[in-house]
Amino acid sequence: MDRIPILKMGDALLITIQVDMHDRLALALEEDLTAKIAATRAKGVLIDISSLEIVDSFIGRMLDNIAAVSRMLDADTVVVGMRPAVAITLVELGLSLTGVKTALNVERGMLLIQKRLRGLGDFSGRRS
Amino acid sequence: MAVVRDDVMPVRSSDDIVRVRQEVRARAIEIGLSLVDQTKIVTAASELARNTLDYGGGGTARLEIVHEGMRRGLRLTFEDEGPGIPDIALALKDGWTSGKGLGLGLSGARRLSNEFTLDSRPGEGTRVTIVRWS
Amino acid sequence: MAATADWNGVIARRRDEIIQGWLNFLRAEGALQTGRIKDAELQSECGRVLALVAPDLAHAGDRSPASDELSQTLSALSRSRALQGFTPSETANFVLGLKPALFGAVAAEYAGQGDLIAAATLDATRKLDRLALITIEAYQRSREEVIIRQQREISELSTPVVKLWDGILALPLIGTLDSERTQVVMENLLQSIVDTSAEIAIIDITGVPTVDTLVAQHLLKTVAAARLMGADCVVSGIRPQIAQTMVHLGVELNVVSKASLADALALALQRIGKRVTDVPQALAAPDYSR
Known part of the structure; x- marks a missing residue:
């Protein structure tokens, strides 16, 4: 079965989702990522969804789960690059992903993670 | 309301859900829906197809292009012969689920569509129809 | 016959x-x-x-x-x-x-x-x-x-998105907000956020005559969608009567809000790490009017 690659960049892990994921692939990603965070002691997880044309409640839940699990493993999750149409639809669907941090692009997401690592500003306080 | 195009697809596996999403996207583009409206109907289709698979034990998705006066629309019908929904009002509430989902499938799909009808008989199955107009 | x-x-x-x-x-x-x-x-x-x-x-x-x-x-x-x-x-x-x-x-x-x-x-x-x-x-x-x-x-005419600073956008809303118009406004704003990589968007409602439950909901949805994309929103220009009516109607607007566009801009600049300060008289720009 296909797997979504997880790249390590310094203290962070980078996942770029480029395919229209079927549900098993999403579940596999959740598992792989948990194992990888534990193995690498990563402090941050960047999930780039700029290629995704939709995020339904299943993918939304996956993002929420990843954020919750990584929080427990002392890593922060930043979802980056959500498209406007996807964001509007997600809000209409009733999902606001309050547990997930967001950034416009990978660069900004990386800055967020680095800020927190350097102890600059309370990362978790950025979003209420 | 005139039906211009009519296709039926199986919903038996999670790969089928991906295929339904792709077909719905193609039809939505065909009738000239805006990008946001395309995204809404594809997302609604994804939710409903997953319901058909997870709660109905599989079924079919029907994709129709319909005309009414000046406007064109995409009508999607998801049908299964599963256990059905005993309490429809409850099933349409946000956050309520009989399984382990988020409980946003039906209520969310309703908010993402212009028209929404739900037909269900316990023991016989469920049919959900949504329409998005251009 | x-x-x-x-x-x-x-x-x-x-x-x-x-x-x-x-x-x-x-x-x-x-x-x-x-x-x-x-x-x-x-x-x-x-x-x-x-x-x-x-x-x-x-x-x-x-x-x-x-x-x-x-x-x-x-x-x-x-x-x-x-x-x-x-x-x-x-x-x-x-x-x-x-x-x-x-x-x-x-x-x-x-x-x-x-x-x-x-x-x-x-x-x-x-x-x-x-x-x-x-x-x-x-x-x-x-x-x-x-x-x-x-x-x-x-x-289309009444929803311009203006750039106030690098990373700061403003959306001055004028007139009544209905569902259809709000959707256009929302899409324009979110697309501009992507186009300009804005971190903060100020939604100024000084020119909006009434804010009812529906309008409040639309505003909240816009703010939520912008957050999902990684940008913050600040609402400014809620007039006193509107604030009062909203409280009486029980409409909640749980967003960061500032009285005026100027206050919102000051907050936005602060968020992106900029500050506006007085310049000492001697260093001030020469007066060209003479």
Whole structure:
């Protein structure tokens, strides 16, 4: 079965989702990522969804789960690059992903993670 | 309301859900829906197809292009012969689920569509129809 | 079978007389007063419509072979009337004005045959009333088309997204927010956030007259969508009366809000790590006005 690659960049892990994921692939990603965070002691997880044309409640839940699990493993999750149409639809669907941090692009997401690592500003306080 | 195009697809596996999403996207583009409206109907289709698979034990998705006066629309019908929904009002509430989902499938799909009808008989199955107009 | 009026014959024989009667009625009603339409134009319209009305009247049933062309012609006529600024009554009167002229012609043609005249008059009234309704419907439709087009134009014109600073956008909203307009506003703002990589968007509602539950919901949705994309929103310019009404209505607006656009800009600059300070007098820019 296909797997979504997880790249390590310094203290962070980078996942770029480029395919229209079927549900098993999403579940596999959740598992792989948990194992990888534990193995690498990563402090941050960047999930780039700029290629995704939709995020339904299943993918939304996956993002929420990843954020919750990584929080427990002392890593922060930043979802980056959500498209406007996807964001509007997600809000209409009733999902606001309050547990997930967001950034416009990978660069900004990386800055967020680095800020927190350097102890600059309370990362978790950025979003209420 | 005139039906211009009519296709039926199986919903038996999670790969089928991906295929339904792709077909719905193609039809939505065909009738000239805006990008946001395309995204809404594809997302609604994804939710409903997953319901058909997870709660109905599989079924079919029907994709129709319909005309009414000046406007064109995409009508999607998801049908299964599963256990059905005993309490429809409850099933349409946000956050309520009989399984382990988020409980946003039906209520969310309703908010993402212009028209929404739900037909269900316990023991016989469920049919959900949504329409998005251009 | 009782004798019926031979409409085709009557209209063929008395065509000029009917058109004159019709025109006189229209002139008396003031169809030409505004100068939006010329006498010759009106005359040719009457002639054209009468030629199509004749077979329709002569036909026994409701829909004659000429019905489609007739209703198309009348619809086109009403559309141009609507665009020229005629009122609905003036538009309907065009068809209704044919009645007295037709009745006069029938009465003259069948003098002494009261029953026949009554039957013919009744039949013609029914058909002409239906035609008048067609003109009204077409008039209404074209007015609606105009309104829809204008709505679209207004919503496009009235939702500019402006860049205040690198990373800071402002959306000054003016006028009433309905669902459709809000969707356009929302999409514009979110797309601009992507295009300019903005971190903060200020939604200024100084120019919004009322904020009800629905508008508040739309604002909250916009803020939530922007957050999902990684940008923060600040709402500014909530007028005191609006704030009061919202509290009384129980409308909650759980967003960062500032009294004025200036305050919101100060907050936004602070968030992106910039500060506005006073410049010592000696270093201030020279006064070029002298």
